Amino acid sequence: MRAITTVPPSGGITLSQLDLEKGDGVKVRTLFTGICGTDKEIALGKLSFARPEKGRSLVLGHEAVGVVDDSSGYSSFKEGDIVVPMVRRPGGCRMCRLGRQDFCEDGDFVEAGIRGKNGFMREEFLEDPRFLVKVDDPSTVNLAVLTEPLKNVMKIKETFQFLRGRIPWYCQDSTLSCKNLYVFGTGTEGLLISMVFKSLGMNVVEVNRHPLGENIMKFLDDNRISYIDTSSERLDIKVRDMSMDAAIDAVGAMDVLKEITDNISNNGIAIMFGTSGQMPSSTFDILERVVDRNVTVVGSVDGAKIHYSEAIDFIETHGKTMHMDRIITGKYSPEDLKIFTEKEKEEIKKVIAWS
């Protein structure tokens, strides 16, 4: 079968011919795989921790949806079930044994398509049924390829709900309708974050440093999410008179952290998800505001099986009404390897269709 492979950590991208692995597991036929920044970095040889499962090459792909071709006697699945495979697989630490490998204590895990385990950019794969999550509504199969990036948002939501418990962090009327959330980044993760937190009843403001294309602007408008382009408008909550009660970052640049801590409200919550390695453009101090205002800055990475389930539920319940299809801006065949290196106009999420 066809498979998209790389040779980590040096990179490169090849359409190879592979056999299905031998062994136990549910046989899944891949329908769609998404490509994201991590895939591109691996392909460019920029991700130092990328490593093969064995031998020298690694099948890419960690965002996927497929259909069960042979349930191999596992009663939890049957042929025809739509399924999403999980990326990170637990090691032996306390948190991994609790099913929370997203909080792995020692880094001793593998991640399909990234480190130590072949991914899903191939026509078929065998999978341990414990790491498959079922999609109930087959009509959402096109959106279900977003489950993997969306599960990160569901963990971010869990983190946010936990941190709010430090004080009665809600409005006079018990809702979140008076609270403004600034989301940094307008890629897939940024947009998914905006959707999920909008559905919690917050005022959501997207922030980036360039104008957006028509497609995204329409997505934001339809979901009543506003936008600040910091290339033309200063992000200064004093000027704008709209407090920054919480912030979530999907960019990963230190300058964004400065923008957040410069503006965030007392008792503000900032959840950091992006990691670009971008160094700050100047030195600065965040501590005075973080301390004097009781600000929380917390990192959130990955998500557990519960978050995959919640992501699928969100797609089934909000995917159509919130126009999630606008996030998928291109479908390609496995032969179109240039999508790993070229960027389309107004590109958000590119998807490879496998059949």
Next chain:
Amino acid sequence: MRAITTVPPSGGITLSQLDLEKGDGVKVRTLFTGICGTDKEIALGKLSFARPEKGRSLVLGHEAVGVVDDSSGYSSFKEGDIVVPMVRRPGGCRMCRLGRQDFCEDGDFVEAGIRGKNGFMREEFLEDPRFLVKVDDPSTVNLAVLTEPLKNVMKIKETFQFLRGRIPWYCQDSTLSCKNLYVFGTGTEGLLISMVFKSLGMNVVEVNRHPLGENIMKFLDDNRISYIDTSSERLDIKVRDMSMDAAIDAVGAMDVLKEITDNISNNGIAIMFGTSGQMPSSTFDILERVVDRNVTVVGSVDGAKIHYSEAIDFIETHGKTMHMDRIITGKYSPEDLKIFTEKEKEEIKKVIAWS
């Protein structure tokens, strides 16, 4: 009566003659007042937000212990009671109305001896009984002047205990005995933090960038707290093979934040209390580790009445056995105004005795 005053925000320090204010309240005779970095900054005109209660001058002093001279009919106190006055007084926001002005949402509060309210560096003051906290054990009166700095630590402890709830953040045997806490700063706050967290059963490591004097070293040794002098030894947990599971900062320098995020464990908790305004010596990125390791960095400022009570309880129960008296390194008379500008050898906390 004698009072130590300044003219904020321009500074200066004067021993003045004042009358007791008119009005309601319990009359308290001051026994001891501590002086801290904030007092020195106000005296030097470096604290821009310092402001008088009315007129032009401000009585300094926010760390105090006194004795009730006249309870003025308030039943909650009687003559002879040892009391500690609170610093921050609530405004009208939601959190202030809940008694948690340490989480004030709008900054609309006053702080005795700092902004908008006269402090306690005077022989007597009238006080609203709601803002006096009683010391039960008169034998701890000398240590009770540390209540105010210690109440900050009690809020830090509350914050730590809350944040631990994100996951089962404890050892295999349910205790904290396998967890290492690094405390940055060896001034009063740093040492008090070390004491309180040592009493929770953690391994506590103090960190600073110079050798310590004999007095502090003995204090640390007696309390089985270890010390790293980063001027002679690298703080690198890989080299030391002693993980940094949590960190608390009482320095307030961005370089310390970098040291923490460079070294902290997965799911680590960093609580920031210091604010020196020191800019980083170079640019750096903290996001990759904060995100990939689910690290929490949280600011904690001030404390509520409950924390004053807990501080007094801690002094009464651990003050003697943990040698808290070693933190007080000098007692002075109100006339010794040079203590605001000169630094003693091995100075930690200097105290003014008022009678």
Next chain:
Amino acid sequence: MRAITTVPPSGGITLSQLDLEKGDGVKVRTLFTGICGTDKEIALGKLSFARPEKGRSLVLGHEAVGVVDDSSGYSSFKEGDIVVPMVRRPGGCRMCRLGRQDFCEDGDFVEAGIRGKNGFMREEFLEDPRFLVKVDDPSTVNLAVLTEPLKNVMKIKETFQFLRGRIPWYCQDSTLSCKNLYVFGTGTEGLLISMVFKSLGMNVVEVNRHPLGENIMKFLDDNRISYIDTSSERLDIKVRDMSMDAAIDAVGAMDVLKEITDNISNNGIAIMFGTSGQMPSSTFDILERVVDRNVTVVGSVDGAKIHYSEAIDFIETHGKTMHMDRIITGKYSPEDLKIFTEKEKEEIKKVIAWS
């Protein structure tokens, strides 16, 4: 206009002619009102705490959905908006001032249609916009009359999520898919509870002591909720080999509390919502199991504005797919006063259509 009134606490039920109250507020035209056990009890004079707003008679009705007829200059609403009015209005206690009158500390609140405030069983009413919650999707207007009973379930969910934090209360794989929830009662509240907790991924078992009609059985089957009829089958988890990890009661009988505590698992969570006043059929001891198994039994009453919002969101997202319309078993005109005293075959929720 027509209005359904009673004379509390003695009861009775009359179709009266009333004028719209004078004063400020958004003018709402009533579309549907639901009737529930509380309405019937007030009508029968069995609810001792029922009381008029002023004078002697009270307009009944606390479950309602309407349409804005005149927004009276309030910018938060416009004509044509579909809205649900809240029942309980805050008093002056700490929790009421936080917007959490569902946790009122002193009982000093009014409840529309129940105590101290006229309800919504009338053609029109004026309402303070703070107590109106907007329905975004007009196609759910028929189901939106279930918002009020459903908001109770949303608070139950909040309570459940909070209590779970005592320990890592989840399955080996981080989800709730291994956890069995027993719901007692198959009226409106019981069925709504089952729906909401099913959507969290739990195995839900409905329990009652009689066979169910075809309509409810189909509702349960369609939602993959199982049913135990304790008139024909013993509720004994040892016999059934299906643990009771959590239980939620919408019956309010002490015998149900016994059934729960006799069967619930270690670290089990029982949330009590029903209050029928039914005395137990025999004396019994619940403490041995509650203590030895670390069981939590917690009462949950009412819900805050956030729960109304969540209820509307749930109706919009799950109402159709989970067949919520099967809960509404009859629509009547305001003239059909016999619906307060007669019970239909297979009746669950009866609704009065006002236009």
Next chain:
Amino acid sequence: MRAITTVPPSGGITLSQLDLEKGDGVKVRTLFTGICGTDKEIALGKLSFARPEKGRSLVLGHEAVGVVDDSSGYSSFKEGDIVVPMVRRPGGCRMCRLGRQDFCEDGDFVEAGIRGKNGFMREEFLEDPRFLVKVDDPSTVNLAVLTEPLKNVMKIKETFQFLRGRIPWYCQDSTLSCKNLYVFGTGTEGLLISMVFKSLGMNVVEVNRHPLGENIMKFLDDNRISYIDTSSERLDIKVRDMSMDAAIDAVGAMDVLKEITDNISNNGIAIMFGTSGQMPSSTFDILERVVDRNVTVVGSVDGAKIHYSEAIDFIETHGKTMHMDRIITGKYSPEDLKIFTEKEKEEIKKVIAWS
């Protein structure tokens, strides 16, 4: 060596001669063992779940303090260390593997001196160092025999602090000084509960249904804990005008549960620890108040190693000032077997001195 043994579950009490077990472990010489209701029940053959470690007889005793005689090469202890052994030993469930066998999910544990493991009423025993907790201050060795009952209180405190997080459950000034806690039972556990919660700053009221002896009354007075004798005074908070904000039960009778739910405030927290099996004197309904007032009733059993540590810390810091020695009302030699069947006048805790 001498050992006090029984033959569970039939009971009986014998002073036997035994050899020290063979195997690994720290060798501990027993100093004191406490006897409690459980020991008496086992001796009377009333505890159905009591069972031997092997063979037919069981060494009694689960409350103990000893001194390390031979650390057998384990570096965590040295000869002369004062130690308290833990009672419950973990099985293989998720919570046991987390070190929280007090939340054991499947009951698959052993308890020294009670079920499946020999206890400490013998001159010496070998112990796995993981289950020994060190007493730092040798001057508290007499009180340290109370560590085991006190560790239950520390878990109760953990439970209370957790449950308080449901809402801002504190006074206007952030403390607990306005909150009244009623403690039911004046035996060892009741008194220890009163001490610990008094130290949190609450108003504590002890309740029992008979007059107390002079010794206990003095203990309560010295600690400013008040007392209600319900044989002469009705427990009716309306009459007394002192709200019951929280309640902790160390009796275990259903009639106490009724007294609590009849009187407890809105949002009240009731923690149940006692289990006497006493049936209620009449049938009653607790649900109306539990539900309408959002009351929490939670069971708490046993404690984890962290709670043993906290108990030892509490004894070291509060034991002398709070007159904990008054709880120990008699010291006996191992030969005095009648102490298992006879009750002394004003008896609270009886202790056997082994050397």
